[in-house]
Amino acid sequence: MSKPHIALIGMGLIGSSLGHALKKHDLAAHISGYALSPETRARALQLGFVDSVHDSAADASKGADIVFFNTPLSAIKPLAEEIIPVLDDHAILTDVGSVKKTVLDELTPLLQGRIHLVPGHPIAGTELSGPDAGFAELFDGRWCILTPSGDTSLIAVEEIAKLWRAMGSEVEFMEAGHHDLVLAITSHLPHLIAYNIVGTAAQLESDTRRDVIKYSASGFRDFTRIAASDPVMWRDIFIQNKEAVLEMLGRFSEDLTALQRAIRHGDGEYLENIFTTTRSIRKSVVEAGQDTDQPNFGRDQTPKS
Amino acid sequence: MSKPHIALIGMGLIGSSLGHALKKHDLAAHISGYALSPETRARALQLGFVDSVHDSAADASKGADIVFFNTPLSAIKPLAEEIIPVLDDHAILTDVGSVKKTVLDELTPLLQGRIHLVPGHPIAGTELSGPDAGFAELFDGRWCILTPSGDTSLIAVEEIAKLWRAMGSEVEFMEAGHHDLVLAITSHLPHLIAYNIVGTAAQLESDTRRDVIKYSASGFRDFTRIAASDPVMWRDIFIQNKEAVLEMLGRFSEDLTALQRAIRHGDGEYLENIFTTTRSIRKSVVEAGQDTDQPNFGRDQTPKS
Numbered sequence: 001m002s003k004p005h006i007a008l009i010g011m012g013l014i015g016s017s018l019g020h021a022l023k024k025h026d027l028a029a030h031i032s033g034y035a036l037s038p039e040t041r042a043r044a045l046q047l048g049f050v051d052s053v054h055d056s057a058a059d060a061s062k063g064a065d066i067v068f069f070n071t072p073l074s075a076i077k078p079l080a081e082e083i084i085p086v087l088d089d090h091a092i093l094t095d096v097g098s099v100k101k102t103v104l105d106e107l108t109p110l111l112q113g114r115i116h117l118v119p120g121h122p123i124a125g126t127e128l129s130g131p132d133a134g135f136a137e138l139f140d141g142r143w144c145i146l147t148p149s150g151d152t153s154l155i156a157v158e159e160i161a162k163l164w165r166a167m168g169s170e171v172e173f174m175e176a177g178h179h180d181l182v183l184a185i186t187s188h189l190p191h192l193i194a195y196n197i198v199g200t201a202a203q204l205e206s207d208t209r210r211d212v213i214k215y216s217a218s219g220f221r222d223f224t225r226i227a228a229s230d231p232v233m234w235r236d237i238f239i240q241n242k243e244a245v246l247e248m249l250g251r252f253s254e255d256l257t258a259l260q261r262a263i264r265h266g267d268g269e270y271l272e273n274i275f276t277t278t279r280s281i282r283k284s285v286v287e288a289g290q291d292t293d294q295p296n297f298g299r300d301q302t303p304k305s
Numbered sequence: 306m307s308k309p310h311i312a313l314i315g316m317g318l319i320g321s322s323l324g325h326a327l328k329k330h331d332l333a334a335h336i337s338g339y340a341l342s343p344e345t346r347a348r349a350l351q352l353g354f355v356d357s358v359h360d361s362a363a364d365a366s367k368g369a370d371i372v373f374f375n376t377p378l379s380a381i382k383p384l385a386e387e388i389i390p391v392l393d394d395h396a397i398l399t400d401v402g403s404v405k406k407t408v409l410d411e412l413t414p415l416l417q418g419r420i421h422l423v424p425g426h427p428i429a430g431t432e433l434s435g436p437d438a439g440f441a442e443l444f445d446g447r448w449c450i451l452t453p454s455g456d457t458s459l460i461a462v463e464e465i466a467k468l469w470r471a472m473g474s475e476v477e478f479m480e481a482g483h484h485d486l487v488l489a490i491t492s493h494l495p496h497l498i499a500y501n502i503v504g505t506a507a508q509l510e511s512d513t514r515r516d517v518i519k520y521s522a523s524g525f526r527d528f529t530r531i532a533a534s535d536p537v538m539w540r541d542i543f544i545q546n547k548e549a550v551l552e553m554l555g556r557f558s559e560d561l562t563a564l565q566r567a568i569r570h571g572d573g574e575y576l577e578n579i580f581t582t583t584r585s586i587r588k589s590v591v592e593a594g595q596d597t598d599q600p601n602f603g604r605d606q607t608p609k610s
Contacts, residue, residue: 074573098523123523126600127587133600143520182516185506187523193498194524196564198583200557201490211487213589215448218403218428218492219499221596222527228587231580238568238576248505249565253558255508256501260554263547268379268540275536278503282432282533284518291526295431295438297602 003029004065004159009057009079011035011044012230013125014096015070016134019049021167024136034060035131036075043131058086066159069095073236077106084110092116092156098183098233099240100147100176108149116156121145121179122169127228140168147176184244188237189252192245194226195234308334309370309464314362314384316340316349317535318430319401320375321439324354326472329441339365340436341380348436363391371464374400378541382411389415397421397461403488403538404546405452405481413454421461426450426484427474432533445473452481489549493542494557497550499531500539 006028008015015033022028033050034057035041041053054060061067061083069076076095084093093115097103103119111117124142126133144164148157161171174182201212201220212220238245262270286293311333313320320338327333338355339362340346346358359365366372366388374381381400389398398420402408408424416422429447431438449469453462466476479487506517506525517525543550567575591598 123520125523128600142522145520178516182513182520183523185509185513186517186520186525190502190524190528192564193502193528193561195580195583196561197495197498197557198586199579200553200560202582202586203556203560204490208487208490211483212491213586213593213595215428215450215487215491216590216593216595217447218430218488219495219531220491221590222531223495223498224583224587224590225596225602226524226527227580227583229580231577231584234580235573235576239571239573242568242571245568246565249561249568251508252502252505253561255505256498256554256558259497259501260551263543263550263554266544266547268544271540271543272536274504275500275532275534275539277507278500278529278532279536281503281507281518282529285521285526285529288518288521290518290521291530295433297530 003027005030005032005063007031007061007064007067008033008050008070009060009067009083010070010075011040011050011131012070012129013133014122014138015068016044016047016049016131017124017136017138018068018070018096018134018167019044020134020136021139022163023049025166027163027166032060032064036071040131047131049131049134056082058082061091062086063088064091066092066094066163069093069097072230072232073097073099073102073240076103077110080107080110084112084115087115089114090116090156092118092159094118094120094160096120096122098187098237100145100179102240104147104149104176116153118146118148118152118157118160119176120147120160120164121183122164124169125229127225129230129233137168139164142169143172144169145172145174145179147174147179149176180241181244181247184241184248188241188245189248191226191229191234192238192249193252194223197223198227308332310335310337310368312336312366312369312372313338313355313375314365314372314388315375315380316345316355316436317375317434318438319427319443320373321349321352321354321436322429322441322443323373323375323401323439323472324349325439325441326444327468328354330471332468332471337365337369341376345436352436354436354439361387363387366396367391368393369396371397371399371468374398374402377535377537378402378404378407378545381408382415385412385415389417389420392420394419395421395461397423397464399423399425399465401425401427403492403542405450405484407545409452409454409481421458423451423453423457423462423465424481425452425465425469426488427469429474430534432530434535434538442473444469447474448477449474450477450479450484452479452484454481485546486549486552489546489553493546493550494553496531496534496539497543497554498557499528502528503532 033053122144338358427449
């Protein structure tokens with residue numbers, strides 16, 4: 001394939017970062033864009049990470065070689081139903097969603113034997129949302145997991161893999177169900193827990209809540225960052241990865257009950273053992289190059305006023 | 306009081322940072338130090354944040370005007386029993402522990418009507434431990450909460466407050482029980498949850514666990530930082546702040562059960578509502594100057610290899 005025409009359906013944090021990265025590395029002959037909100041479409045043109053914007057996903061996808069879905073998960077299926085009839089033969093559908101089995105299950109029956117599907121998930125992001133949040137380096141040095149079914153055209157798969165590599169990502173292939181299980185514990189459960197603890201704090205009496213914000217540097221603030229992520233995107237993730245999330249949540253709750261019991265009974269030995277194990281996991285994460293070893297993430301000492 | 310002789314009992318992250326800060330701002334006539342381990346004592350002298358080290362806490366405290374306890378909470382009472390008999394009249398005991406009511410309750414009966422007690426808690430730290438982890442700027446621009454009882458000498462209280470202000474902290478006064486409740490939600494519960502989720506991950510089958518570390522940038526890695534904190538220190542915190550921690554944990558678990566139910570029943574509206582509320586708390590934390598507004602804490606994009 002010579003340089004492809006790429007359509008970006010959804011232009012929030014990930015969609016806009018894709019646009020910037022594709023432009024930076026000169027990977028597309030044309031980038032067309034669609035977003036639900038007219039404001040986002042206008043802003044995308046203004047920021048220049050797309051060459052054209054369109055009033056409908058079908059218009060944005062006409063003539064495209066590759067279509068990227070960068071929307072909340074629940075929007076993908078209806079958009080695919082709208083787009084597929086207008087696509088040329090051999091066009092490739094891909095996405096960036098955090099759950100992969102539902103994308104595969106929902107879209108495969110729609111492909112009419114003439115469209116390729118290569119689901120993907122870049123392990124990259126920030127807590128910010130919207131077209132202004134994107135930047136070309138978001139995927140640089142990060143993993144991108146692709147989960148095509150076994151009978152997908154290898155040429156189509158390689159086309160998508162090549163794009164991600166050109167944007168700086170390292171591509172891994174994984175079975176969709178295994179992806180969803182791994183992400184349930186590395187991403188979905190941490191977000192659920194963060195949303196939950198911040199939600200618990202939000203319901204405190206107002207003077208205590210004020211103090212919680214004031215003294216949040218003692219641990220709580222790390223959770224507020226994750227709990228600032230896009231609400232609609234995360235709503236869809238929990239609903240679409242229900243089974244794996246409930247499985248991991250069940251394990252988490254059992255373990256938490258054991259800790260609670262140890263606290264109630266003053267079982268210091270149990271607590272110390274658990275807290276020692278977890279330290280070695282941090283070491284592995286830093287050794288695997290997945291986080292900085294700077295204390296407090298190396299963030300600046302933020303003055304309190 | 307002219308420049309005081311200060312004793313540091315415990316020379317880990319906080320003790321060593323105190324030594325460095327006291328020296329940097331020239332706040333002590335002499336700094337003596339004690340730590341349980343001979344290696345820490347030798348290292349402290351080598352690093353130069355104390356002027357002398359001693360084989361016992363009593364020896365380190367002889368002639369001191371101010372004694373700082375920077376040890377795990379469970380060590381404070383036995384050390385105080387050892388130290389108080391050798392202290393001069395009007396010496397001041399203070400500490401840096403994360404639970405304040407037990408310190409007040411345990412030490413007050415030991416004061417013999419001639420020693421002052423001004424419990425304190427600097428809201429500052431990193432996930433690192435030991436004498437090499439300290440630095441003079443740790444307390445700069447951070448809160449320090451003091452929780453003296455109502456009948457403590459105001460001169461003694463002001464003496465300790467003055468020291469913290471000179472090290473760059475902003476001092477707040479609080480009733481010990483209120484401190485323990487606020488910290489239960491801002492600090493103790495977040496640490497418990499982080500320890501727990503990392504512990505849950507540690508028990509996964511080994512191939513899944515390997516993937517969890519590899520893809521930890523999707524949320525999990527933020528929890529591993531907190532879960533790398535000192536195990537003995539945290540064991541003591543949960544045991545000494547049992548009541549407030551169990552109260553907050555009860556609320557957290559109720560809220561988590563409601564989220565779990567919403568996921569099971571596919572109640573997207575409930576999920577989206579909760580996730581929207583929590584976003585505004587992040588905004589308050591950043592506006593209160595308690596965290597950076599840089600995406601991902603402004604940490605460098607960490608390459609995966």
